Amino acid sequence: MNNNQKASEVEPQTNDQNNKNPTVENIQQLGQNSTLQAESNIFCMTIIGQVEGHMVLPPQNKTTKYEHIIPQLVAAEQNAKVEGILIILNTVGGDVEAGLAIAEMISTMSKPTVTIVLGGGHSIGVPIAVSSDYSIIAETATMTIHPIRLNGLVIGVPQTFEYLDKMQERVVKFVTEHSNITEEKFKELMFKTGELTRDIGTNVIGSDAVKYGLIDTVGGLSEATMELNKKIDEYRQTKNGGMVQ
Amino acid sequence: MIMYSIVPLDDIIEGIENNEPSQEIELDGVIMQVQPMNSYQARIVRLISPNPQDYLNPAYSPGQTIYFHPHIET
Numbered sequence: 001m002n003n004n005q006k007a008s009e010v011e012p013q014t015n016d017q018n019n020k021n022p023t024v025e026n027i028q029q030l031g032q033n034s035t036l037q038a039e040s041n042i043f044c045m046t047i048i049g050q051v052e053g054h055m056v057l058p059p060q061n062k063t064t065k066y067e068h069i070i071p072q073l074v075a076a077e078q079n080a081k082v083e084g085i086l087i088i089l090n091t092v093g094g095d096v097e098a099g100l101a102i103a104e105m106i107s108t109m110s111k112p113t114v115t116i117v118l119g120g121g122h123s124i125g126v127p128i129a130v131s132s133d134y135s136i137i138a139e140t141a142t143m144t145i146h147p148i149r150l151n152g153l154v155i156g157v158p159q160t161f162e163y164l165d166k167m168q169e170r171v172v173k174f175v176t177e178h179s180n181i182t183e184e185k186f187k188e189l190m191f192k193t194g195e196l197t198r199d200i201g202t203n204v205i206g207s208d209a210v211k212y213g214l215i216d217t218v219g220g221l222s223e224a225t226m227e228l229n230k231k232i233d234e235y236r237q238t239k240n241g242g243m244v245q
Numbered sequence: 246m247i248m249y250s251i252v253p254l255d256d257i258i259e260g261i262e263n264n265e266p267s268q269e270i271e272l273d274g275v276i277m278q279v280q281p282m283n284s285y286q287a288r289i290v291r292l293i294s295p296n297p298q299d300y301l302n303p304a305y306s307p308g309q310t311i312y313f314h315p316h317i318e319t
Contacts, residue, residue: 057257058257071297
């Protein structure tokens with residue numbers, strides 16, 4: 001009986017896909033589904049590919065535009081229908097300033113936030129992954145922690161090293177402040193040799209990220225929604241002055 | 246600008262000088278940057294709007310196509 005019901009529910013959806021489905025089109029065009037469903041109290045945001053910042057990247061890059069993500073976060077914070085934000089990460093990194101801007105926005109939201117790392121949350125994806133109230137990593141997902149490399153407009157003077165060190169310190173500080181990893185451990189992972197073939201650093205996989213204190217738990221969608229719903233309940237209670245509804 | 250990514254910088258910026266120019270237009274009171282595809286169509290590149298709710302409108306999301314309708318002024 002149940003199975004029959006499910007089958008009949010699934011069928012119209014496959015028919016819909018033949019028509020122009022705005023969500024599918026969004027994903028095809030943008031790699032992102034930013035449609036806010038009226039019936040959902042969760043705002044789901046995906047951060048995929050390169051985090052695009054001050055420079056428009058050529059079309060071979062799949063990018064997440066930060067100037068679009070930031071107002072969306074503002075809208076989600078302001079919109080009364082949205083009660084929680086789920087951020088899904090599968091990113092190879094990107095612009096330091098753009099990534100830190102997104103991370104700061106997420107960490108300062110009043111509504112409950114949960115991040116889930118699927119596939120990869122590399123480089124600047126690390127601060128974004130730890131910026132939420134609760135972070136989850138899929139068992140097979142990886143996070144590459146490596147030093148910031150020299151690029152952009154750089155002149156070869158001793159001060160360059162100092163500048164780079166300062167840039168790196170911003171990332172290290174954010175990550176250590178928003179997760180349980182210590183600065184020593186994070187830097188140890190960052191400067192480890194012999195782990196990566198083309199760079200120094202560490203590839204942290206699933207449970208290792210939890211072991212180092214970087215991420216809260218290993219899990220998937222059910223853990224994410226369960227945690228978010230729990231936090232939404234707590235949020236409602238504090239909003240209603242401790243009254244249980 | 247510093248890129249912090251596992252993808253080599255050369256691969257990221259390859260072909261950056263071929264970037265097509267975009268222009269600003271106003272549609273329904275929202276300013277947006279669009280990239281013309283032909284005389285009748287353009288693709289939205291980014292929104293420039295002070296209203297955060299505009300960024301949640303799927304019709305305005307980057308990658309969407311907008312259409313120009315030519316008409317003869319009488």
